[in-house]
Amino acid sequence: MFYRSTISFLSDSHSYQFSKKEKLKSRKLIEKLFVEGSTFLVFPIKVVFLIVDEPMDNPIKVGVSASSKKFKNAVDRNRIKRLIKEHYRLNKLPLHDYLRKTNKQVAVFFMYIDKALPENALLQKKIPILIDKLIKTISETPTPNI
RNA sequence: CUACAAACUCGAACUAUCGCCUUAAAUUCAUUUUGGGGAGGAAAGUCUGGACAGUAUAGGGCAACCUACCGGUGAAGAGCCGGCUUCUGCUUGCAGAAAGAAAGAGUGCCACAGAAAAUAACUGCCCUUAUGGGUGAGGGUGAAAAUGUAGGGUAAGAGCCUACGAUGCAGUAUAGUAAUAUAAGGCAUGGGUAAACUUUGGGUACUGUAAUGCCACGUAUAGAAACGCCUGAGAGCGGCUCGCUCGAUGUUUCAGGGUAGGCAGCAACAGGUAAGCAGUAAUGUUUAUCGCAGAUAAAUGAUAGUUUAGAAACAGAAUCCGGCUUAUGAGGUUUGUAGCAUU
RNA sequence: GCGAGAGUAGCUCAUUUGGUAGAGCGGUAGCCUUCCAAGCUUCAGGUGGCCAGUUCGAGCCUGGUCUCUCGCU
Numbered sequence: 001m002f003y004r005s006t007i008s009f010l011s012d013s014h015s016y017q018f019s020k021k022e023k024l025k026s027r028k029l030i031e032k033l034f035v036e037g038s039t040f041l042v043f044p045i046k047v048v049f050l051i052v053d054e055p056m057d058n059p060i061k062v063g064v065s066a067s068s069k070k071f072k073n074a075v076d077r078n079r080i081k082r083l084i085k086e087h088y089r090l091n092k093l094p095l096h097d098y099l100r101k102t103n104k105q106v107a108v109f110f111m112y113i114d115k116a117l118p119e120n121a122l123l124q125k126k127i128p129i130l131i132d133k134l135i136k137t138i139s140e141t142p143t144p145n146i
Numbered sequence: 147c148u149a150c151a152a153a154c155u156c157g158a159a160c161u162a163u164c165g166c167c168u169u170a171a172a173u174u175c176a177u178u179u180u181g182g183g184g185a186g187g188a189a190a191g192u193c194u195g196g197a198c199a200g201u202a203u204a205g206g207g208c209a210a211c212c213u214a215c216c217g218g219u220g221a222a223g224a225g226c227c228g229g230c231u232u233c234u235g236c237u238u239g240c241a242g243a244a245a246g247a248a249a250g251a252g253u254g255c256c257a258c259a260g261a262a263a264a265u266a267a268c269u270g271c272c273c274u275u276a277u278g279g280g281u282g283a284g285g286g287u288g289a290a291a292a293u294g295u296a297g298g299g300u301a302a303g304a305g306c307c308u309a310c311g312a313u314g315c316a317g318u319a320u321a322g323u324a325a326u327a328u329a330a331g332g333c334a335u336g337g338g339u340a341a342a343c344u345u346u347g348g349g350u351a352c353u354g355u356a357a358u359g360c361c362a363c364g365u366a367u368a369g370a371a372a373c374g375c376c377u378g379a380g381a382g383c384g385g386c387u388c389g390c391u392c393g394a395u396g397u398u399u400c401a402g403g404g405u406a407g408g409c410a411g412c413a414a415c416a417g418g419u420a421a422g423c424a425g426u427a428a429u430g431u432u433u434a435u436c437g438c439a440g441a442u443a444a445a446u447g448a449u450a451g452u453u454u455a456g457a458a459a460c461a462g463a464a465u466c467c468g469g470c471u472u473a474u475g476a477g478g479u480u481u482g483u484a485g486c487a488u489u
Numbered sequence: 490g491c492g493a494g495a496g497u498a499g500c501u502c503a504u505u506u507g508g509u510a511g512a513g514c515g516g517u518a519g520c521c522u523u524c525c526a527a528g529c530u531u532c533a534g535g536u537g538g539c540c541a542g543u544u545c546g547a548g549c550c551u552g553g554u555c556u557c558u559c560g561c562u
Binding site: 016017018019020023024025026028030063064065073074075076077078079082083085086087089090120 | 164165166167190406407442443444446447448449460461462
């Protein structure tokens with residue numbers, strides 16, 4: 001019910017897509033992200049992000065992870081990653097609008113931290129909060145010299 | 147009938163919306179649209195056997211590791227099927243288990259108890275007698291003590307002899323493809339342990355798709371040290387050694403720099419399903435039919451509703467197949483145990 | 490993808506070549522002290538992760554299995 005109300009006043013439906021281009025793939029960029037990027041926490045998810053000035057084919061690149069030490073079964077890890085991806089997909093529009101306006105490029109990584117499997121309702125609440133905070137922190141951090 | 151346990155089987159369905167990966171076609175050349183396909187019985191553990199690929203391959207010796215009844219099956223196996231032998235259990239003719247070659251090659255070990263745990267000693271018995279000789283019957287402990295019982299025999303005794311048995315060995319005859327079984331005689335009888343070392347027979351190159359091949363991008367034809375340039379550094383025969391082969395702007399080490407993109411490998415075969423036939427079975431074969439994941443920070447999801455059953459277990463492919471092992475909800479089948487009811 | 494190690498009392502660890510498993514800390518009870526601590530004495534606590542096998546006998550030998558830890562690429 002939550003998503004239907006949102007959809008009704010959107011003109012372009014394909015903006016909910018979460019395709020290959022939006023995924024964080026380059027091994028180089030990931031290494032750079034974890035060395036230079038800054039972090040904050042919205043329990044149970046830790047966010048690592050970095051403002052990138054090199055040209056990319058999409059203004060935002062996103063990666064997701066869950067620790068294999070805490071979740072031994074691959075099924076559980078897959079489920080966590082799928083849930084986070086799904087809720088990011090449904091709530092990402094404000095972030096995209098912001099990036100388009102300010103002409104910035106960002107690489108982001110979500111890490112699930114809790115020890116137990118997440119409840120879907122909790123993530124539904126937390127991820128909009130998380131994205132608001134992300135927009136805030138991006139606007140506060142000074143852009144590297146271009 | 148109910149409950150529990152074990153084995154086998156099976157591994158939810160439908161609708162709507164938003165999404166993911168791949169493929170074909172069309173359309174534009176930023177894409178978009180339409181259609182097709184999209185995890186498992188264990189994908190898991192990595193315990194095993196192969197395929198495939200690369201490197202290597204004159205050979206001998208030693209070491210290391212694996213393996214060990216017979217036949218069949220299969221690409222192969224520490225797999226599977228059938229049989230033999232031995233052991234265990236009780237329902238006494240069934241069920242289960244087996245690392246099932248050798249203890250007449252050698253070494254080691256066998257607690258406590260016991261005279262003694264492997265050389266045969268001690269005690270005892272007998273004959274002679276300060277001694278010497280014969281003997282292994284009795285010693286009741288132990289998981290294990292000279293093959294058991296009866297008779298003869300003797301100074302006392304003993305497979306020393308005989309009868310009926312026990313165990314082992316080699317050959318003969320019969321049955322069986324064979325392991326082996328049965329039969330009549332022959333020979334032998336001082337223990338166990340090889341999942342102690344060992345011996346015997348048979349066998350074993352190493353590394354794994356992040357293998358490997360090609361393309362693109364990019365840096366440093368730069369620096370230091372050691373050894374060597376045929377009187378030979380070093381490399382290979384991946385444990386060692388002998389021996390052999392290769393070997394020159396070379397080899398090794400240190401410090402540092404660059405890249406970390408794409409294509410192939412990569413999804414059609416020891417294939418799946420169904421039926422028939424052969425075989426005790428594992429399995430093989432014939433016909434019909436199907437095309438059935440292919441990523442690279444890594445695709446199957448979310449939400450709402452309906453149904454089985456009110457909220458579905460164990461669990462996620464990463465080169466591919468065969469087997470083994472372990473996990474597993476509800477339902478179904480079979481077997482066993484207990485209880486209740488009826489005859 | 491590949492290949493190593495560990496599991497013993499509540500905790501930290503011993504246990505030689507197979508013969509009925511111990512130490513320290515902790516716990517119980519008592520003594521000492523006006524009381525507490527320290528000290529002394531005493532007692533309890535283990536089917537050796539689990540399941541099989543070999544053996545007369547397994548913590549130890551062998552196989553399987555479960556859990557944990559570590560390494561290489």
